[in-house]
Amino acid sequence: MSFTMMLAFMMVLLAVGAVILYVIKGKIDQQRRDFLEEQRVAMDEAVKKAETLLREAKLEARSRLLEMKSTFDAETEETRAELKKEERRLSKKSEKLDKLEDQCAKREKSIEKNERDIAEKLESVIQKEKSYTQLLEETKKELEKVSGMTLEQAKELLLKTMEDEARHEGAKMVKKITTEVREKADKEAKKILSTAIQRYAGDYVAERTVSVVNLPGDEMKGRIIGREGRNIRALEAATGIDLIIDDTPEAVILSGFNPVRREVARISLEKLISDGRIHPARIEDVVARATEEVDLAIKEAGEQAAFDLGVHGIDPELIKVLGKLKFRTSYAQNVLQHSIEVAFLAGIIAAELGLDIKLAQRMGLLHDIGKAVDHEVDGAHAIIGAKLAKKYGESESVVNAIAAHHEDQMPESVYDFIVQSADALSGARPGARKESLENYVKRLEDLENIANSFDGVVNTYAIQAGREIRVITESEKITDESAILLSKDIARQIEENLTFPGQVKVVVIRETRAVEYTRK
Structure with missing residues (x-):
């Protein structure tokens, strides 16, 4: 291909390119004009919307403002009404305070007047007191001359007389109360205990x-x-x-x-x-x-x-300890037989009182459980037994009854007293226990010596194997009322100085005899 043709071809290409460029530029210009028109239209619409929103906002703000103004006016009116009401209330209070102030002023004047009157009366009283004191001293000296006693001696005589009268009245009251209580308590207690004893007569094995x-x-x-x-x-x-x-x-x-x-x-x-x-x-x-x-x-x-x-639920290990009591004796009394007897008696007493019979029997059966091991463990058998019962899951009431049956621990319930009573009944019945002749005689002598140590006692006799002492007194020295106090003093002295099973009955006897002879 010749150079001329190539040049022509290139010229054609340049012309075609120029035409394409012109067409593209035209399209771009058209698009830019379209875009600008769209932007202008959008701008106009936005301006119109903004103006519309602005008008709506102004209207809403005006509406809100009116609403708030209305609310404020209503609240202001309500506040004004409350303030007026409070003002009236304060005005009434102010009037009351003024009245009270007037009353206080009047009372103050009255108090001042009373104080002056009291001061005058006090001065008069002081003067009278001085004159009375002087007169009293003169009277005391005259009384001392007439009576031949000093003031302290007269006081002592008066206090002694009052003390004797008080003791006499106290003894009469004690006698009256004791009589009333015995009439009720002795009757009921004897009924319960006699019923219990009659309904059970266990075999005794020494x-x-x-x-x-x-x-x-x-x-x-x-x-x-x-x-x-x-x-x-x-x-x-x-x-x-x-x-x-x-x-x-x-x-x-x-x-x-x-x-x-x-x-x-x-x-x-x-x-x-x-x-x-x-x-x-x-x-x-x-x-x-x-x-x-x-x-x-x-x-x-x-x-x-x-x-x-019929006592069930006892731990097997505790059953074994209970069985050991079969080979244990206390005061020559078989302890297992004694425990069974106490259980029966406790159950009968509980039945009479309307209490739980099985619980009372359980307590009675286990009350001496500590004696099975007391030769192996130090301490009182009641406390040892309570610890054993607690160890093997017995209830707190059973543990307390065991610990309290000899008052190593204070009784906490009526069941504790039932077990004590049943234990005393079982040990106190004739033939239940034995003691050496020397100890028996010594105990009787100690009982009689304690009773004979009191003033006004003529003689004392221990009877019922030492479970009762009868005290003969001088009727001139001991009155009916003081006999009650004497019996209590003797019983207290025995409790403090002697150790004995069961209880000792103290009977004070005062007898007055009138003797006259006929003459011819």
């Missing part, structure tokens, strides 16, 4: 503190002792009980503080004697089996006691 094992012959003593004492030492070591082999014919005595171990030793020795084979190894085997038998008997005794009374 267990000794030592056990005696009978032998088929005296030659058996040598076999029990064994070569160089091996058998008896083995038996004592296995059981913890002392064997006393003396001149008692055909008998061996078992001695020990633990009644359960003593029972184990008794059964073991009887088995060994019946079997005939007595040597250390055999002794250990027999003692082990006897221990199992006694444990079973203890458990059965506790369960039987609870079953007989």
Whole structure:
């Protein structure tokens, strides 16, 4: 292709490009004009909308302003009415205050006048008091001359006379109150206790503190002792009980503080004697089996006691402790039998009073539970028993009854007093307990000596095995009223100086005799 053609072709291309550019520029200019027109139209519309909104806002603001003005006017009117009302109220109060002020002024004047009158009267009283004091002193001196006594002596005589009169009146009142109370309380108490005693008559079994094992012959003593004492030492070591082999014919005595171990030793020795084979190894085997038998008997005794009374829910371990009381004695009275008896009596008393019979029987059955272990634990058996009962889940009322039945703890409910009464009844009945002759005589002498130490007592007699003392007094020195006070003083002195089971009845007797002889 020649240069000319190429140049022509390029010229054509340039012309076509120029035309295209012109067309594009025209379109762009047209679009710019359209855009500007749209903007102008939009601007005009926006201006119109803004003017419309402005007019609407002005109208709304004017409406709001009118509404607020109306509300303000109403509130202002209401406030004005309240202020006027308050103003009237304050005006009335002001009037009242003015009246009160006038009244106070009048009262103040009246008080001032009264004060002046009182001052004048006080001065008059002081003058009179001085004259009376002087007159009284003169009268005292005259009375001292006439009576021959000083003022202190007269006071002492007057006080003594008043004291005697007060004691006399007090004794009369005590007698009256005591009589009224006894008429009611004694009648009801005797009825309840007599009913309880009549409805229960338990068997009494007195267990000794030592056990005696009978032998088929005296030659058996040598076999029990064994070569160089091996058998008896083995038996004592296995059981913890002392064997006393003396001149008692055909008998061996078992001695020990633990009644359960003593029972184990008794059964073991009887088995060994019946079997005939007595040597250390055999002794250990027999003692082990006897221990199992006694444990079973203890458990059965506790369960039987609870079953007989209908007392359920006692912990099995506590049942075992209860069963140990079968082998425990107190004042030669079997403690398990005593506990059963107390439970029956407590239940009967509770029934008479309309209380829970089973709860009272539960308390009575467990009241001496501490005696089963009191040789192993330090302390009073009532407190030990309360701790045991609490440990094995007994209720607080049962624990309190156990702790309070000897007043180691203060009674808290009527059940505590029921258990105390039932315990005293069981221990106090004839034959229930035994005591040595020396202690018995000594206690009677102590009772009589205490009563004889009081002024006006002629003689004293202890009767009813020391459960009652009768005090004979001089009728000239002791009046009917002072006899009541004397009985209370003697009872208090006995409580403070002597230890005794149950209670002691103090009877003061005052007798006046008039004797005359006929003459011819």
